[in-house]
Amino acid sequence: MKYFKLTFTLVLSAAVFYVLNTKLGSIPPLGKFLAPNQGFWQNDFTESGNRSDLELAGLNKAVSVRYDEQLIPHVFAQNNTDLYRAQGYITAQHRLWQMEFQTMAAAGRLSSFIGPGALNYDREQRRKGMIYGAEQALKTMKEDSETYAYIQAYRDGVNSYLAQLKPNQYPVEYKLLDYAPEPWTEEKTALLLMYMTDMLAGGDDDLPYTLLLQKIGRERFDFLFPDFYEVNDPIIPADRDWNDWQVAIPEKPEDYEPLNFDVDPMTPPHPDNGSNNWAVSPEKSASGNAMLANDPHLGLNLPSIWYVMQLATPEQNTMGATLPGALGIVIGFNNHISWGVTNATRDVKDWYKIIFQDDTRSAYRYEGEWRKTEKRLERIEIRGQEPFIDTVIYTHHGPVSYDSNFKGNGGRKEGYAMKWTGHLGGNNQRTLIELNAAQNYDEYKKALVHFAAPAQNFAFSSVTGDIAIWIQGDLPNKWKEQGKFLLDGSKASHDWQGFIPQEHNAHVKNPARGFISSANQHPVDPSYPYYVFNDGYETYRNRVINDFFRSKEKVSLQDFKDLHNNNYNLKAAELIPSMLAALDSMPLNSKEKAFMEELRAWDFNNDIDKVGPTYWEEIWDELRMMVWDEMRNDSLPLPYPYQYQTINLLKNHPNDDFMDIEETPEKETATDLFLQSLRKAVAKINMLKADGKPLDWGNYKGTYAGHLLQALPAFSRFDIPIGGNSSIVNATSKTHGPSWRMIVEMSNPPKALGIYPGGQSGNPGSRYYDNMIDTWAAGEYHSLAFMQENKADQTTIFSHTLTPRK
Amino acid sequence: MIKITQNFLLTLALAMVFSLFLPWWAVMVSGFLAAAIVRLQNVAAFFVPFLAILIFWVAYGWLLAKPNDFVLSEKIAVLLPLNGNVFLLLLVTGIVGGLAAGIAALFGNQLRYVLSTKNNG
Numbered sequence: 019m020k021y022f023k024l025t026f027t028l029v030l031s032a033a034v035f036y037v038l039n040t041k042l043g044s045i046p047p048l049g050k051f052l053a054p055n056q057g058f059w060q061n062d063f064t065e066s067g068n069r070s071d072l073e074l075a076g077l078n079k080a081v082s083v084r085y086d087e088q089l090i091p092h093v094f095a096q097n098n099t100d101l102y103r104a105q106g107y108i109t110a111q112h113r114l115w116q117m118e119f120q121t122m123a124a125a126g127r128l129s130s131f132i133g134p135g136a137l138n139y140d141r142e143q144r145r146k147g148m149i150y151g152a153e154q155a156l157k158t159m160k161e162d163s164e165t166y167a168y169i170q171a172y173r174d175g176v177n178s179y180l181a182q183l184k185p186n187q188y189p190v191e192y193k194l195l196d197y198a199p200e201p202w203t204e205e206k207t208a209l210l211l212m213y214m215t216d217m218l219a220g221g222d223d224d225l226p227y228t229l230l231l232q233k234i235g236r237e238r239f240d241f242l243f244p245d246f247y248e249v250n251d252p253i254i255p256a257d258r259d260w261n262d263w264q265v266a267i268p269e270k271p272e273d274y275e276p277l278n279f280d281v282d283p284m285t286p287p288h289p290d291n292g293s294n295n296w297a298v299s300p301e302k303s304a305s306g307n308a309m310l311a312n313d314p315h316l317g318l319n320l321p322s323i324w325y326v327m328q329l330a331t332p333e334q335n336t337m338g339a340t341l342p343g344a345l346g347i348v349i350g351f352n353n354h355i356s357w358g359v360t361n362a363t364r365d366v367k368d369w370y371k372i373i374f375q376d377d378t379r380s381a382y383r384y385e386g387e388w389r390k391t392e393k394r395l396e397r398i399e400i401r402g403q404e405p406f407i408d409t410v411i412y413t414h415h416g417p418v419s420y421d422s423n424f425k426g427n428g429g430r431k432e433g434y435a436m437k438w439t440g441h442l443g444g445n446n447q448r449t450l451i452e453l454n455a456a457q458n459y460d461e462y463k464k465a466l467v468h469f470a471a472p473a474q475n476f477a478f479s480s481v482t483g484d485i486a487i488w489i490q491g492d493l494p495n496k497w498k499e500q501g502k503f504l505l506d507g508s509k510a511s512h513d514w515q516g517f518i519p520q521e522h523n524a525h526v527k528n529p530a531r532g533f534i535s536s537a538n539q540h541p542v543d544p545s546y547p548y549y550v551f552n553d554g555y556e557t558y559r560n561r562v563i564n565d566f567f568r569s570k571e572k573v574s575l576q577d578f579k580d581l582h583n584n585n586y587n588l589k590a591a592e593l594i595p596s597m598l599a600a601l602d603s604m605p606l607n608s609k610e611k612a613f614m615e616e617l618r619a620w621d622f623n624n625d626i627d628k629v630g631p632t633y634w635e636e637i638w639d640e641l642r643m644m645v646w647d648e649m650r651n652d653s654l655p656l657p658y659p660y661q662y663q664t665i666n667l668l669k670n671h672p673n674d675d676f677m678d679i680e681e682t683p684e685k686e687t688a689t690d691l692f693l694q695s696l697r698k699a700v701a702k703i704n705m706l707k708a709d710g711k712p713l714d715w716g717n718y719k720g721t722y723a724g725h726l727l728q729a730l731p732a733f734s735r736f737d738i739p740i741g742g743n744s745s746i747v748n749a750t751s752k753t754h755g756p757s758w759r760m761i762v763e764m765s766n767p768p769k770a771l772g773i774y775p776g777g778q779s780g781n782p783g784s785r786y787y788d789n790m791i792d793t794w795a796a797g798e799y800h801s802l803a804f805m806q807e808n809k810a811d812q813t814t815i816f817s818h819t820l821t822p823r824k
Numbered sequence: 825m826i827k828i829t830q831n832f833l834l835t836l837a838l839a840m841v842f843s844l845f846l847p848w849w850a851v852m853v854s855g856f857l858a859a860a861i862v863r864l865q866n867v868a869a870f871f872v873p874f875l876a877i878l879i880f881w882v883a884y885g886w887l888l889a890k891p892n893d894f895v896l897s898e899k900i901a902v903l904l905p906l907n908g909n910v911f912l913l914l915l916v917t918g919i920v921g922g923l924a925a926g927i928a929a930l931f932g933n934q935l936r937y938v939l940s941t942k943n944n945g
Binding site for chain 1: 843844847848849850851856881884885888889891892894895896899900902903916917920921923924927928930931933934935937938941
């Protein structure tokens with residue numbers, strides 16, 4: 019009996035140990051997780067100056083870190099190597115989990131700690147060649163010994179922090195998911211840059227365009243998707259003359275014919291990724307100093323994508339937003355210049371149809387011969403399972419993303435290869451490092467040269483009064499229509515023939531109008547000699563911004579703030595009057611009339627307390643889906659024409675065949691669609707009312723900042739009261755928006771404002787995790803304490819000294 | 825009653841020391857050792873170490889999170905899900921720790937018994 023009891027209690031103890039020490043499904047290992055000496059209780063703290071002296075191996079000289087009231091570190095080092103080592107160390111202190119998670123997401127390694135649920139995502143990342151692209155970038159960066167040494171210093175800084183970190187101090191997400199941080203590597207910095215490249219330049223519509231072209235023919239396709247719109251207000255002012263350039267455009271092959279796709283498409287990047295930037299010259303500035311503003315619109319995530327720092331050495335002093343994992347300031351200013359970026363949205367990803375010789379897929383047809391493929395084994399570790407090995411074939415174009423093993427339906431001998439500037443191996447890190455130190459236009463221009471992808475519109479202003487904008491990236495010099503549709507991977511004439519020469523990347527310096535701006539719109543007017551077509555350029559924000567500046571003689575700092583927070587819905591303003599006019603002649607019931615009165619009373623501003631925007635969204639959703647029932651009802655993933663063109667059709671081609679609803683025997687016109695969408699929208703609004711749902715725009719939209727782990731509710735912030743929407747200058751939709759708002763006046767020294775929807779700490783337990791959200795939502799800013807000397811001042815709340823390890 | 829007090833204090837003292845350098849299962853080791861050193865009878869063999877560790881973990885968690893106004897604890901109490909109730913979360917924490925220690929104590933208790941009867945017999 020006693021031995022039975024002994025065995026029983028032993029087994030019971032072992033079972034309790036196992037259950038409390040093991041992650042079961044989505045439940046964290048409860049013993050580990052709840053134990054105050056090891057679990058989450060250890061993370062319930064806010065950063066403070068308790069420890070003022072920290073040792074950092076490898077430093078040459080001591081580094082001072084002064085934290086201000088927003089927990090922004092102001093870092094003073096004696097040389098660049100120490101500076102970037104300290105940047106790695108400090109960033110890891112505050113954002114370790116996020117910086118690793120994002121690189122794991124880029125590399126397609128989420129399954130290793132999440133489990134099989136992430137396998138499809140990971141495979142997509144591998145098949146997009148994300149690791150391959152990072153390897154190419156790393157190769158280029160290695161050839162640049164100075165940059166590479168800084169990347170290594172950053173790596174060592176992160177790893178010094180990791181070496182001091184005990185498991186009970188791991189960020190809470192590690193405890194929740196029960197895994198541990200890895201050492202940082204140079205490749206992870208390259209992967210972080212790939213993460214951004216994929217987010218901003220990972221999209222293309224070759225597949226849906228091709229499908230639609232096959233379905234409706236050339237003439238109708240061009241009608242729906244013109245290369246330029248008439249209302250184009252491009253980044254480079256239309257009066258820019260390009261005639262002095264010697265330009266060589268490759269010849270369009272005579273036998274060119276778009277081929278057919280047969281795949282299930284991968285997940286595209288979110289369409290609300292975008293940005294605004296602008297700058298005014300001293301002549302147009304009320305203070306007489308050039309001014310610059312930027313607000314990149316990205317996913318509103320927690321921890322925030324940006325981490326603000328001041329990075330100073332005796333030679334340079336720079337402040338602004340950093341990306342955890344990358345070196346230097348990405349968007350910011352120093353005592354001489356300021357710069358900001360928006361996405362250039364150019365088509366830099368093309369697809370080639372590949373025909374393999376046989377089932378072994380070791381060769382593919384190219385110029386009448388069989389060219390060898392390379393096979394890359396992508397090993398995907400999966401938590402709790404055997405690893406998954408995916409063989410990805412590489413051609414000279416790039417990875418064969420789609421084939422019979424992945425989303426390809428065309429059989430064993432067919433595949434689709436991706437050609438992407440993300441695989442070219444640019445040295446973006448060098449651009450950032452040089453921009454941080456740049457003192458004038460020429461140095462800014464020189465710094466940009468290394469930046470390959472994602473192509474960005476780099477706005478610039480300087481203390482000497484220059485303003486400029488360059489559309490920078492490696493941009494393929496294409497023959498007309500090259501890469502708009504599926505290309506033939508067996509023909510050399512379909513290959514990219516080269517790149518637009520650096521000097522011919524569209525740019526403008528000190529334009530006569532006294533301001534520069536960009537908002538993801540068309541970069542140029544049709545006179546630009548290289549081939550550019552409308553591949554999803556934004557058509558509203560740019561016009562509101564440019565009209566704002568044109569309407570004003572002089573512009574003040576307050577004007578910049580007002581413009582960031584401008585909620586004018588130009589899209590709605592361009593359709594609603596026509597819609598109301600058409601509906602006025604129709605027989606309407608009282609509810610329909612009441613709905614129309616709400617729209618008529620609205621001033622087209624998407625402010626939080628208004629109901630007009632809600633009514634507009636409801637009717638516009640219905641209307642768009644009715645116009646494009648041809649796309650919606652098709653089994654193929656056809657593209658929906660852009661909203662600008664949809665409204666253009668409704669207003670100017672009301673009897674076009676596309677207005678017809680295919681299911682009905684009648685032939686509908688735009689007016690019929692207005693009426694039908696009105697009826698549906700009235701029904702939806704009544705349903706919302708009946709359910710007691712709020713109709714004011716702020717609550718209806720329900721903007722939220724979701725934690726990076728699929729918006730885990732406990733670590734996210736919901737119902738943030740902020741207006742705007744996509745296509746509005748204040749581009750805050752439900753999940754995306756101005757992820758960093760910065761305004762810099764180039765006085766001496768510069769004065770700057772900044773805010774972002776989050777906080778400096780990545781720890782959900784910290785008061786600095788989301789402390790800036792409410793200020794951001796209210797349209798307010800914090801003034802950035804740009805310290806001119808390494809001395810604690812009234813903005814400093816505590817300081818650290820990083821000392822070389824003895 | 826003396827033994828109960830002895831076991832209680834020993835469990836608590838060992839847990840406090842072991843928790844400095846062992847992971848969460850420090851409380852299992854403490855329960856096990858204390859029970860082997862000071863044997864208790866019947867339900868007390870489980871409930872005394874259970875209570876000692878429950879109190880230890882509740883107090884320890886409270887002391888860690890109180891200075892920060894339970895910012896993270898409240899979020900974890902949403903996540904687990906305990907309705908955002910931190911007191912419930914503290915209680916759950918204490919029960920989990922106490923359970924682990926109590927079960928380990930039963931084993932320690934029994935092992936001591938087996939070893940002592942073997943030596944005597």
